[in-house]
Amino acid sequence: MIKRILKKTLWQKPLFLKRQLKKAKQLQGGIKLQGFKSLSNATPVQTLPVPPQLIIPLKQHIGEAAKPIVNVGSQVYKGQIIAEPNGYISSPVHASSSGVVAAIEARPIPHASHIRETCIVIHTDGKDQWHPSVQSMPKPLALSAEDLRRRIREAGIAGLGGAVFPSAVKLKPTSEIGTLIINGVECEPYITCDDVLMRYHADAIIQGALLLARIVRPRKIVVAIEDNKPQACQSITNAINRFKAAGVTAANTIHAAQVPEIFPAGGEKQLIKVLTGKEVPSGSLPYELGIVCLNVGTTAAIYDALYLGQPLVSRIMTVTGEGLDAPGNYRVSLGTPIHYVLAHAGFARQQNAEVIMGGPMMGVAIADHAAPVVKATNCLLIKNTRQIRQPAASMPCIRCGQCATVCPIRLLPQQLYWHARSKAFEKLANYHIDDCIECGCCQVVCPAKLPLVHYFRFAKSEIKARGRERKKADVSRLRNEARCVRLEKIRIEQEERKARRKAIRKQVKPPDTNPDQSMPVSSNASSSEGVIPEAQTEESPPLVKHEDQAKTMVR
Amino acid sequence: MPLRQSTNQQSGNNIVSAPFIASGQSISGVMRHVIYALCPAAVVAFYCFGWGILTNLVIACAGALLWESLMLYLRNRPITSYVTDNSALVTAILLGLALPPMAPWWLLLTGTFFAIAVAKQLYGGLGYNALNPAMAGYAVLLISFPREMSAWLAPLALPVADLGFFETVAWVIFNDLPNDVTFDTFTSATPLDYLRTEISRGVSFSEVRVSPVVGAIAGKGVEWINLAVLLGGLWLCYKKLISWHIPVTVLAGLGVLSGAFHFYAPERFADPGFHLFSGATMLCAFFIATDPVTAPVTPLGKIIYGFLIGFLTYIIRTWGGYPDAVAFAVLLMNFTAPLLDQYTQPRIYGAGQRKGGARNG
Numbered sequence: 001m002i003k004r005i006l007k008k009t010l011w012q013k014p015l016f017l018k019r020q021l022k023k024a025k026q027l028q029g030g031i032k033l034q035g036f037k038s039l040s041n042a043t044p045v046q047t048l049p050v051p052p053q054l055i056i057p058l059k060q061h062i063g064e065a066a067k068p069i070v071n072v073g074s075q076v077y078k079g080q081i082i083a084e085p086n087g088y089i090s091s092p093v094h095a096s097s098s099g100v101v102a103a104i105e106a107r108p109i110p111h112a113s114h115i116r117e118t119c120i121v122i123h124t125d126g127k128d129q130w131h132p133s134v135q136s137m138p139k140p141l142a143l144s145a146e147d148l149r150r151r152i153r154e155a156g157i158a159g160l161g162g163a164v165f166p167s168a169v170k171l172k173p174t175s176e177i178g179t180l181i182i183n184g185v186e187c188e189p190y191i192t193c194d195d196v197l198m199r200y201h202a203d204a205i206i207q208g209a210l211l212l213a214r215i216v217r218p219r220k221i222v223v224a225i226e227d228n229k230p231q232a233c234q235s236i237t238n239a240i241n242r243f244k245a246a247g248v249t250a251a252n253t254i255h256a257a258q259v260p261e262i263f264p265a266g267g268e269k270q271l272i273k274v275l276t277g278k279e280v281p282s283g284s285l286p287y288e289l290g291i292v293c294l295n296v297g298t299t300a301a302i303y304d305a306l307y308l309g310q311p312l313v314s315r316i317m318t319v320t321g322e323g324l325d326a327p328g329n330y331r332v333s334l335g336t337p338i339h340y341v342l343a344h345a346g347f348a349r350q351q352n353a354e355v356i357m358g359g360p361m362m363g364v365a366i367a368d369h370a371a372p373v374v375k376a377t378n379c380l381l382i383k384n385t386r387q388i389r390q391p392a393a394s395m396p397c398i399r400c401g402q403c404a405t406v407c408p409i410r411l412l413p414q415q416l417y418w419h420a421r422s423k424a425f426e427k428l429a430n431y432h433i434d435d436c437i438e439c440g441c442c443q444v445v446c447p448a449k450l451p452l453v454h455y456f457r458f459a460k461s462e463i464k465a466r467g468r469e470r471k472k473a474d475v476s477r478l479r480n481e482a483r484c485v486r487l488e489k490i491r492i493e494q495e496e497r498k499a500r501r502k503a504i505r506k507q508v509k510p511p512d513t514n515p516d517q518s519m520p521v522s523s524n525a526s527s528s529e530g531v532i533p534e535a536q537t538e539e540s541p542p543l544v545k546h547e548d549q550a551k552t553m554v555r
Numbered sequence: 556m557p558l559r560q561s562t563n564q565q566s567g568n569n570i571v572s573a574p575f576i577a578s579g580q581s582i583s584g585v586m587r588h589v590i591y592a593l594c595p596a597a598v599v600a601f602y603c604f605g606w607g608i609l610t611n612l613v614i615a616c617a618g619a620l621l622w623e624s625l626m627l628y629l630r631n632r633p634i635t636s637y638v639t640d641n642s643a644l645v646t647a648i649l650l651g652l653a654l655p656p657m658a659p660w661w662l663l664l665t666g667t668f669f670a671i672a673v674a675k676q677l678y679g680g681l682g683y684n685a686l687n688p689a690m691a692g693y694a695v696l697l698i699s700f701p702r703e704m705s706a707w708l709a710p711l712a713l714p715v716a717d718l719g720f721f722e723t724v725a726w727v728i729f730n731d732l733p734n735d736v737t738f739d740t741f742t743s744a745t746p747l748d749y750l751r752t753e754i755s756r757g758v759s760f761s762e763v764r765v766s767p768v769v770g771a772i773a774g775k776g777v778e779w780i781n782l783a784v785l786l787g788g789l790w791l792c793y794k795k796l797i798s799w800h801i802p803v804t805v806l807a808g809l810g811v812l813s814g815a816f817h818f819y820a821p822e823r824f825a826d827p828g829f830h831l832f833s834g835a836t837m838l839c840a841f842f843i844a845t846d847p848v849t850a851p852v853t854p855l856g857k858i859i860y861g862f863l864i865g866f867l868t869y870i871i872r873t874w875g876g877y878p879d880a881v882a883f884a885v886l887l888m889n890f891t892a893p894l895l896d897q898y899t900q901p902r903i904y905g906a907g908q909r910k911g912g913a914r915n916g
């Protein structure tokens with residue numbers, strides 16, 4: 001049971017490259033969790049049938065949502081682009097099977113609350129027919145790096161470990177790359193999709209890695225595997241040896257590395273620390289250190305995209321939890337409704353259990369089972385009261401420091417908690433709340449059973465909202481200032497013009513009639529001049545008010 | 556939606572966001588372990604001082620629970636869930652061990668009142684107190700009742716009157732003694748007190764060392780209690796319930812300072828061993844200074860905190876007005892804890908490769 005969670009820092013030596021200073025390579029913090037992996041990793045991947053209806057969200061990746069390019073009623077084929085990327089950090093979306101577009105509308109997406117986002121709904125025709133553009137390619141290694149990267153982008157590939165960052169963006173490093181890390185460290189309990197992928201499809205991973213090497217030209221490639229997955233490691237090693245034996249010289253740069261089983265060693269930054277001893281500076285990306293890190297699932301998807309020409313239309317995911325008849329790993333078309341997947345895995349609907357997308361540490365409880373499987377869905381976990389539970393009540397923080405001991409970022413969660421509770425957002429920034437990866441380690445070990453991560457999420461979103469508001473206020477303040485300056489300029493100009501005209505008039509009509517009579521005439525004649533100053537006086541008080549408002553908002 | 560309902564049915568504190576794994580630990584569990592770790596000390600103290608220790612512990616525990624429940628009731632807090640967190644018991648046991656054995660009942664009740672009701676609950680209860688409750692209670696007693704507080708039982712190892720259970724209870728409750736004994740026959744100065752008075756009279760430390768009050772390392776009896784506390788404390792460290800930083804640095808601070816002075820003038824200043832195994836040194840290092848609520852949380856902060864407690868303890872013991880200084884040293888340093896926390900944040904992952912501060916590795 002969870003009691004077996006040992007609050008234990010990672011003192012073990014990383015097994016890879018023992019020659020170097022061992023101290024530098026420890027991932028500080030982290031916890032050991034019981035894996036529960038054997039529930040689902042014993043069987044090969046099964047393919048789930050295509051459901052009658054696919055719901056494909058336009059935003060399945062980090063960045064801008066894609067723009068739909070099909071209309072309701074149009075016929076689409078499997079692998080056809082149905083929405084285009086919208087911006088640099090974006091990704092296209094493909095039809096996962098053939099059929100007819102039934103609707104483009106807001107549908108529930110996998111989220112903790114009932115959020116709806118625009119999705120393309122396809123009624124499938126059961127033929128599962130590929131689009132004619134999907135053609136296998138005999139020799140992708142002969143293509144240029146730029147070409148490969150473009151194809152990866154067109155295939156809609158995003159990080160399948162759960163972060164769904166568009167891979168093509170990651171593969172455009174600005175500096176020279178020393179190490180390419182293929183991340184097979186699945187540190188969350190229960191999830192085994194990367195594990196079975198490595199066991200049964202090691203060749204695809206290696207070939208994908210070699211393609212990636214062609215793009216970023218690293219000095220070495222490391223496939224990182226947790227040391228509780230000996231079969232996966234063996235299978236990868238065997239595959240590497242096969243490639244070496246077949247005379248692929250590039251395979252000599254690949255090797256498998258075992259990393260200690262500790263959560264969250266599979267986080268990108270944590271893995272980089274464990275493997276290389278380097279720390280990714282806060283707020284920057286790994287390639288600034290000369291490192292590119294991709295998930296094994298992503299690597300295999302890149303193989304599919306480049307060798308077989310198949311874009312990302314399905315993914316391997318774990319369906320697990322006690323109370324399922326057939327837990328295991330399934331290849332599921334993107335857009336398949338979650339209840340369809342669960343029904344196939346033998347989940348009885350009447351079981352009033354919650355379903356978590358992702359693992360128990362960082363996943364989200366899904367509000368609506370009609371939501372679809374997306375690129376980020378690496379696992380569906382039935383929340384079972386026996387192992388997966390949250391405490392009913394919490395006690396005050398006793399500042400025991402356990403949370404700080406396990407925090408992989410070395411934050412002080414107890415201080416963050418304190419300030420988040422009192423909403424002292426400036427203090428929170430001082431304590432680096434932005435660097436929190438929401439891994440949940442602190443909450444799991446907390447003897448007071450405080451919902452720490454919940455507080456951190458709340459505080460982060462609050463800080464973000466405030467930042468946005470401030471920016472908006474700044475913008476409107478600037479705009480107002482500019483407007484005042486403009487109006488002031490107009491006023492001065494008008495006065496000048498008036499003065500000039502007066503002067504001219506004086507010259508033309510020397511002091512005979514009184515000026516009172518001439519004034520109305522002049523104002524009628526030059527109506528534009530007469531009106532604007534009035535309008536201006538009307539407008540200026542609210543203007544001042546606006547400016548005040550903006551300033552108070554800034555504060 | 557069945558799902559929504561299921562979450563709504565559960566009480567307000569249930570939060571449906573990750574992580575979905577609950578801690579195997581609880582505050583009451585942590586406190587229970589601390590109590591277990593104090594058991595050897597209690598047993599040895601019982602062996603050394605007799606029934607007086609037991610009456611101390613029992614009355615202190617009863618008092619602490621009483622004040623805790625009363626205050627929780629007045630503050631309108633859930634009584635059972637807070638009383639069962641065992642933190643009041645830990646405070647009571649620490650106080651019971653720190654006070655002279657066979658302390659009268661009113662002394663214990665007053666002590667626990669200040670510890671629990673004033674220092675802890677009035678500050679907001681568990682987790683919010685700025686001062687260590689046990690030491691706050693102890694300090695108040697030391698200032699208010701100096702006579703009772705210095706009336707230490709002579710250890711049974713010394714040839715003095717030994718009181719049975721009923722005589723002890725009669726003394727503690729009714730202030731009654733059997734006809735043939737007076738209070739003075741079975742009390743004596745504590746070794747630290749003895750050391751102070753003797754040295755101030757010009758007696759050299761080596762002479763003090765051989766007096767009957769002093770055993771192998773430090774005061775007779777007291778040294779064994781300190782050893783037992785050390786044992787329990789090491790077990791807590793092993794269990795990772797306390798980190799090594801504070802105990803090691805408290806002992807190091809005290810040891811280094813006493814060592815330096817002893818080295819300079821061996822006849823005027825006691826040796827480190829005497830200091831480390833006298834009074835409440837070990838109790839302070841492992842159980843009092845490490846009280847998480849009132850200590851800093853950052854590793855560097857803990858190190859500074861520990862050293863300063865060690866230094867202060869020595870300074871007050873040697874030149875201050877009270878023979879044992881642990882309570883004042885800890886209370887003084889309690890005030891600095893928030894400041895230490897503020898300025899000793901560890902270097903976080905990926906922050907500039909600054910050297911200082913990153914001590915927790």
Ligand code: SF4
Pocket residue numbers: 396397398399400401402403404413414417442445446447448449450452
């Ligand atoms: S683990 Fe919980 S109780 Fe302990 S310091 Fe952290 S937040 Fe406080």
Ligand code: SF4
Pocket residue numbers: 403406407408409410411412413435436437438439440441442443452453456
């Ligand atoms: S959730 Fe944040 S604060 Fe807590 S351990 Fe993870 S990174 Fe640290």
